[in-house]
Amino acid sequence: MGTIQPGQHLDEVALAGRFGVSRTPIREALMQLGTMGLVEMRPHRGAFVKRIGIAELVEMIEVMAELEGMCARLAARRMSAAEIDALEQIHLDCAAAADSGDPDAYYYENERFHRALYAGCHNGFLTEEAGRLHERTKVYRRLQLRVRGRVENSFSEHEAVVEAIRAGNPECAEKAARDHVLIQGERFNDFVASLGE
Amino acid sequence: MGTIQPGQHLDEVALAGRFGVSRTPIREALMQLGTMGLVEMRPHRGAFVKRIGIAELVEMIEVMAELEGMCARLAARRMSAAEIDALEQIHLDCAAAADSGDPDAYYYENERFHRALYAGCHNGFLTEEAGRLHERTKVYRRLQLRVRGRVENSFSEHEAVVEAIRAGNPECAEKAARDHVLIQGERFNDFVASLGE
């Protein structure tokens, strides 16, 4: 219970009753989610949980890779020593989480790592946009970490990003971060293919 | 009249009266604009036209350059012969508009050119995102075309993009498109600097 499925119709009165408010704030929230692209609003039909197709997800990952690469490139040029230290500390936390063998723990630390990377570009708008896209694809990315060996690979890919940033090598950092995301796209394709669909 | 200024407070009842509807649809529209980032919503204060600072605009242009470069890179790989022909036709229309000496005419054709480029990447999500950012910065970009010689330079920069795409050279196309946007950022800085602020 509580979990909602893609394509599900979001009934306004039901939600209003569920949260103990009137339809008005519910409608405003749904409208926000609509413009954010999380739900689909069809005229006189209401709000539906956006059903993200595989093609669309691949498209989003393609853009994601570009933005993450850009963040890393700029971070290599702009991050202060203190910021790099902080990023490396989070990276160490990732290591601990990876060793613990708990995918959820790693997921949480991984989140922190990416947020720190986004902030490191010193471009507030880019940080926002990358964060939004990250948020929008997180559900699907979380599945990835369940794949055997993915956590270890993810960690070593982070390593490459951190090293390039510390070395002050923008091109290298960009490539490492971009590949880190693109690999997830490929893995996802494998995952989908393995479902026989 | 009719034009609104950055930072201006958007009165709900005034807008409702102006458009002959109640506050409800006005509120929903403002909320949409809020999540789109075009207006700023402060709690219990209402909606204000987003005041985009110079720093923020530079940040947006930086991201814009990356996305446009990505579009061009993918377009060089994915555009069909027919699409390239269409892009070139729009480019010719730009030439005609440039020759007419009317900045507004060129502005319109320039718009078509960029939209065609966005569509050429064959990534619907990227096309959407690039279009949104384009829309959000258009007001400021329009000023650029008033600068002497900018229309001619813009046109020759387009030329480089079209040639690279026709040649099927992704790296070249990416660089050309990226530089095309970045130059606008630099010109804008010049423009701001010339104001003595």
Added chain:
DNA sequence: GCCATAAAGATTGTATACAATATTCCTTGA
């Protein structure tokens, strides 16, 4: 038996009324 059409029901979109909060201006005291 099946399809088309119309009526009934359900759900979204809009308007209006009321409550909550912020702003402004006036009063009062030092």
Added chain:
DNA sequence: TCAAGGAATATTGTATACAATCTTTATGGC
């Protein structure tokens, strides 16, 4: 005279009622 506090006003946030539109179901005709 200026500052602080409070009341009055204005504006946003929420609830509810009504209108418009879509969906479903039942009925009639072929």
